[in-house]
Amino acid sequence: MSKLDNQKISIIGNGEVGSGIGASLIKLNENIMVKGFDTHKEKSEISLKSNSITQLTNNYEECVKDSDIILVATPTSSIYEVFENIKDYLSKNVVIIDTSDTKRAVNQWANEILPEIGIIGINPFKKNQSFENIFWGVVNYDNSNKNTYEVASKLIDDLSGQVINIDIMEHDSFSGLVETIPIILSSALMNLSNDSKSWKEIYRFIGNRFNKFTDSLDNEPINSFSSILTNSDMLLEWIRIYITELLKLEKMLENNSENDIADYIQKNWENKLKIMNNIDPNASQSATDFIPSASENILSLFVGSRAAKFLTKTKPAVETDKYGFKKRV
Structure with a gap:
């Protein structure tokens, strides 16, 4: 009951x-x-x-x-x-x-x-x-x-x-980051694209990746406006932190820091995989033990995750480039 x-x-x-x-x-x-x-x-x-x-x-x-x-x-x-x-x-x-x-x-x-x-x-x-x-x-x-x-x-x-x-303060801070910051970033991307003098040409390039990034704009505007208006101080702090992160990337690009950029992309690819595979960072086990390789991810669609892990481990090691990515040629 x-x-x-x-x-x-x-x-x-x-x-x-x-x-x-x-x-x-x-x-x-x-x-x-x-x-x-x-x-x-x-x-x-x-x-x-x-x-x-x-x-x-x-x-x-x-x-x-x-x-x-x-x-x-x-x-x-x-x-x-x-x-x-x-x-x-x-x-x-x-x-x-x-x-x-x-x-x-x-x-x-x-x-x-x-x-x-x-x-x-x-x-x-x-x-x-x-x-x-x-x-x-x-x-x-x-x-x-x-x-x-x-x-x-x-x-x-x-x-x-x-x-x-x-705690109420933690709630509003964390909720602001994962629920509302994506709306703000999507809005900024849409705005800078649409306001560009080249918008008519840019429009032809828009595909699945752009649409996925701006998915949060599908929400009713009143909901997005409400989330921003009632939590502006927390959002301002996260925006400042985000700008700092962008400045780090800007410096890498200015210096053409190939290794730093490769490490940055690789690290966040792994972080995204942890989320996709529901790996809780609070768990006692090492999360890296559960991150599937790219080949495991694809193979698991057909044969299941356990079998995919076994089959991929029976194959020879994949040759990688100096950044750790699979060689294409």
């Missing part, structure tokens, strides 16, 4: 996150009531048809009245307005859980508008479309207490997730 069995849950914001969590909860628990509300009613209608909510509501009051848990899954910049609109309709023991990617602003607004209501922040560390069997960041606010933490933990447990407790 689900730990949230017979609970009345309200989801405000029926986009990807709200509907995704709702669908998983309903799938795992037949006795749960999930009411949904979105200022864009068509999103709630889609959520109802896709079994992501069990009841569509038409306003904030109808959505949150008599609820045990309220999940706020809107862009961060909309949460102030949400709190203002629900404050007069909340039961005394309700628990509010927000899924925003920046938490300090939410904490401040909760103190100002809902000082007597228990609220806690969560963030799904999602590597694919599923909200099940993933890590969840849990952030305590000034209004959090033992009950709010237990309710958030039950929700995550129902989704077969794992709780990662994280």
Whole structure:
């Protein structure tokens, strides 16, 4: 039986996150009531048809009245307005859980508008479309207490997730780096390309690599704007660090430092492989033991990773150039 069995849950914001969590909860628990509300009613209608909510509501009051848990899954910049609109309709023991990617602003607004209501922040560390069997960041606010933490933990447990407790400052810093900095860099690349005098010619060169790099711009602009606006100080620090990294590369290029550039590319190719193969840097084993070679990566698509490792190790060593890369000629 689900730990949230017979609970009345309200989801405000029926986009990807709200509907995704709702669908998983309903799938795992037949006795749960999930009411949904979105200022864009068509999103709630889609959520109802896709079994992501069990009841569509038409306003904030109808959505949150008599609820045990309220999940706020809107862009961060909309949460102030949400709190203002629900404050007069909340039961005394309700628990509010927000899924925003920046938490300090939410904490401040909760103190100002809902000082007597228990609220806690969560963030799904999602590597694919599923909200099940993933890590969840849990952030305590000034209004959090033992009950709010237990309710958030039950929700995550129902989704077969794992709780990662994280400080609010660390959360906003790390979330800014992995969620919002890619949006900023994509925007900068798109802007410099589009503003170039040679844009008409550059356009013909655009292919899969450019499109993948700018994938984050596919997000709704309000979500991207919200993530930037509510976390600008943390983002500024990461941008400064990024500029320092670019200056290091600039110096390598100016000096035509072949070995340094080769080492830099090789190191980050390996770092990317670790991420692709879900090698947790917190694991006790040496991560380098699990990094597949390029030939293993390709072969594993056909015969599986274990067999690929065996087969590649039975072949003669590949001749490499002075940088450690496979010789082409």
